[in-house]
Amino acid sequence: MSVLVYVEQAEGKFKKSVFEAVSYAKAIADQQSTNLTAISIGDVADGELKELGKYGAAKVLNVSAEQLKTFVNQAYASVIAAAAEKESADIVVLSNSFSGKGLAPRIAVKLKAGLADGAVELPKTDGGKFEIKKTAFSGKAFAITELTSANKIIALNPNAFGVKENAVEAVIESFSADIKQSDLGTVIKEIVRATDKISLPDAELVVSAGRGLKGPENWGMIEELANLLGAATACSKPVSDADWRPHSEHVGQTGISISPNLYIAIGISGAIQHLAGVSSSKVIVVINKDSEAPFFKVADYGIVGDAFEVVPKLIEALKAHKA
Amino acid sequence: MKILVCISNVPDTTTKITFTNDNTEFNTAGVQYIVNPYDEIALSKAIELTEGGKGTVSVINVGEASNDPTIRKALAIGADDAVRVNAAPRDAYFVAKQIAEYAKDKDFDIILTGRESIDYNGNQVAAMVGEFLDIPSISIIKKLETDGSNYTVEREIEGGKEVVTVTGKFIASCAEGVAEPKIPNMRGIMSARTKPLTVVDAVAIEEVTKVVKYDTPAPRGAVNLIPADQTEELINLLHSEAKVI
Numbered sequence: 110m111s112v113l114v115y116v117e118q119a120e121g122k123f124k125k126s127v128f129e130a131v132s133y134a135k136a137i138a139d140q141q142s143t144n145l146t147a148i149s150i151g152d153v154a155d156g157e158l159k160e161l162g163k164y165g166a167a168k169v170l171n172v173s174a175e176q177l178k179t180f181v182n183q184a185y186a187s188v189i190a191a192a193a194e195k196e197s198a199d200i201v202v203l204s205n206s207f208s209g210k211g212l213a214p215r216i217a218v219k220l221k222a223g224l225a226d227g228a229v230e231l232p233k234t235d236g237g238k239f240e241i242k243k244t245a246f247s248g249k250a251f252a253i254t255e256l257t258s259a260n261k262i263i264a265l266n267p268n269a270f271g272v273k274e275n276a277v278e279a280v281i282e283s284f285s286a287d288i289k290q291s292d293l294g295t296v297i298k299e300i301v302r303a304t305d306k307i308s309l310p311d312a313e314l315v316v317s318a319g320r321g322l323k324g325p326e327n328w329g330m331i332e333e334l335a336n337l338l339g340a341a342t343a344c345s346k347p348v349s350d351a352d353w354r355p356h357s358e359h360v361g362q363t364g365i366s367i368s369p370n371l372y373i374a375i376g377i378s379g380a381i382q383h384l385a386g387v388s389s390s391k392v393i394v395v396i397n398k399d400s401e402a403p404f405f406k407v408a409d410y411g412i413v414g415d416a417f418e419v420v421p422k423l424i425e426a427l428k429a430h431k432a
Numbered sequence: 433m434k435i436l437v438c439i440s441n442v443p444d445t446t447t448k449i450t451f452t453n454d455n456t457e458f459n460t461a462g463v464q465y466i467v468n469p470y471d472e473i474a475l476s477k478a479i480e481l482t483e484g485g486k487g488t489v490s491v492i493n494v495g496e497a498s499n500d501p502t503i504r505k506a507l508a509i510g511a512d513d514a515v516r517v518n519a520a521p522r523d524a525y526f527v528a529k530q531i532a533e534y535a536k537d538k539d540f541d542i543i544l545t546g547r548e549s550i551d552y553n554g555n556q557v558a559a560m561v562g563e564f565l566d567i568p569s570i571s572i573i574k575k576l577e578t579d580g581s582n583y584t585v586e587r588e589i590e591g592g593k594e595v596v597t598v599t600g601k602f603i604a605s606c607a608e609g610v611a612e613p614k615i616p617n618m619r620g621i622m623s624a625r626t627k628p629l630t631v632v633d634a635v636a637i638e639e640v641t642k643v644v645k646y647d648t649p650a651p652r653g654a655v656n657l658i659p660a661d662q663t664e665e666l667i668n669l670l671h672s673e674a675k676v677i
């Protein structure tokens with residue numbers, strides 16, 4: 110018995126969501142009175158791997174093979190499953206990121222394991238059961254799911270647990286596993302990443318705007334507000350449908366589901382499909398000129414007013430606050 | 433080219449989600465069911481790829497007979513034939529196993545799913561089918577192109593995208609951008625009635641998960657409305673009361 114956490118790297122670095130997954134996996138290992146091992150795949154320097162010790166990973170398996178430099182979910186899943194076997198890990202934890210979503214189901218099949226994707230809490234283990242609260246119905250509800258199999262996979266939602274320090278000295282061990290040729294069926298030709306932008310799925314603060322903004326030319330103030338806050342930008346579906354903003358910013362039932370600490374919705378009516386993707390945000394601020402807009406019913410703070418007047422004032426107030 | 437598209441039957445997106453039986457069952461009273469919106473995108477792409485006699489599109493659903501209207505809708509949109517694996521869809525693991533069992537000896541070139549079903553699953557089925565069949569799976573694609581034998585897809589990643597090529601059989605889960613959803617026309621609706629819908633039995637597989645109970649998000653307190661000319665007050669509250677900035 111032990112816990113294995115997969116630590117996803119991007120260009121040799123770990124993001125906050127990885128430290129969060131390690132913190133969460135450490136808490137599960139403590140709960141189960143067992144050890145935590147992390148597994149990293151790709152080129153990551155020892156110094157960066159050592160960082161994982163801060164959050165409780167006493168042992169780090171480092172896999173660096175030429176064929177595994179870039180992400181191939183099939184091969185990565187084989188390596189992680191082999192590591193789970195080596196460590197006798199019966200619980201595997203990942204981030205519910207885009208890569209995690211491509212990996213976790215494959216590992217689950219390999220290990221004949223139940224998978225709780227979008228986990229939002231620590232498991233409850235009363236009476237020998239293993240129950241996890243996870244999002245369902247696109248964020249409109251939660252399903253308390255029992256993992257009844259011997260092996261268990263958990264994909265943690267970003268911002269659900271938080272980063273918790275638990276410093277130990279991380280021992281780094283290199284690890285290699287056989288890669289079948291059939292595991293390398295996909296080849297990455299290009300990776301395009303907007304490095305100057307905060308990625309929406311794991312952003313802590315999000316500024317979002319809707320059709321109330323009238324046109325793409327008016328997003329300057331939204332970006333300025335987001336920059337000042339260090340927030341990611343998002344939008345409603347009609348906005349991305351009209352190509353005012355890229356589809357990757359579309360949140361809601363048919364877009365991405367997010368759960369930041371702060372969600373500021375500007376000129377968005379609050380249709381049920383929009384709320385589905387954002388209602389698990391910790392704090393919601395709504396700015397809308399219509400006091401009857403449904404979004405106000407689920408908001409913590411609201412301003413009834415014209416976005417074209419309120420947002421510039423908000424930017425000024427924020428600048429004053431930061432000064 | 434032979435394409436299989438996996439279709440799930442989900443509550444309409446406007447459904448207010450409630451539960452019965454001490455929060456252990458989803459309340460289906462008055463709920464309208466639709467083809468999962470992402471699956472419509474996958475299906476529309478499959479039809480595009482095979483148009484003009486270039487191939488056939490089959491759809492598959494794991495579910496009970498009550499799903500047949502949704503399957504007929506997929507046929508009306510343009511699938512050539514359909515199969516329903518006759519079983520209540522227990523979880524993604526169960527569903528993926530059924531699809532893989534059906535597909536394993538049918539020689540499909542590609543299998544498409546939606547990015548996620550908007551009710552229970554979380555983008556699990558595609559990668560699980562890929563693993564059961566030992567073929568590549570590509571999750572959350574935004575674009576799919578082919579020159580006839582090689583495929584190029586764009587996959588979403590945090591803050592950007594990855595361009596991936598794949599040769600040979602694969603399965604991919606489709607998000608917005610892959611295709612414009614097609615709307616059934618009158619001819620499609622008429623012909624859907626006579627297109628083949630085969631029903632097959634499910635295979636047995638071990639249980640790995642079980643939903644014990646549902647829960648709905650805690651209601652928020654009443655909104656704190658701040659006058660439009662007091663934006664600094666909002667900043668103060670976010671800083672000292674909500675502690676988020």
Ligand SMILES: Cc1cc2nc3c(=O)[nH]c(=O)nc-3n(C[C@H](O)[C@H](O)[C@H](O)COP(=O)(O)OP(=O)(O)OC[C@H]3O[C@@H](n4cnc5c(N)ncnc54)[C@H](O)[C@@H]3O)c2cc1C
Pocket residue numbers: 318319320321322344345346347348359360361362363364375376377378379380381382383386396397398399402414415416417445469
């Ligand atoms: C199958 C399906 C799936 C869907 N999925 C999604 C989804 O994932 N995400 C999503 O967002 N939507 C989704 N929708 C669409 C959803 O139903 C709404 O139509 C959409 O969310 C509305 O976007 P909006 O609030 O930006 O625009 P509108 O509804 O047009 O609202 C604009 C708001 O701006 C306010 N406003 C106007 N001018 C100003 C101003 N000057 N200052 C301040 N406020 C102003 C108005 O009062 C209004 O409340 C889906 C719909 C369907 C049918």
Ligand SMILES: Nc1ncnc2c1ncn2[C@@H]1O[C@H](COP(=O)(O)O)[C@@H](O)[C@H]1O
Pocket residue numbers: 378
């Ligand atoms: N400002 C708004 N507030 C509330 N509902 C709206 C608003 N604008 C549009 N809608 C709704 O969205 C539907 C489609 O609007 P449209 O895309 O402008 O034709 C309308 O029929 C309304 O039900």
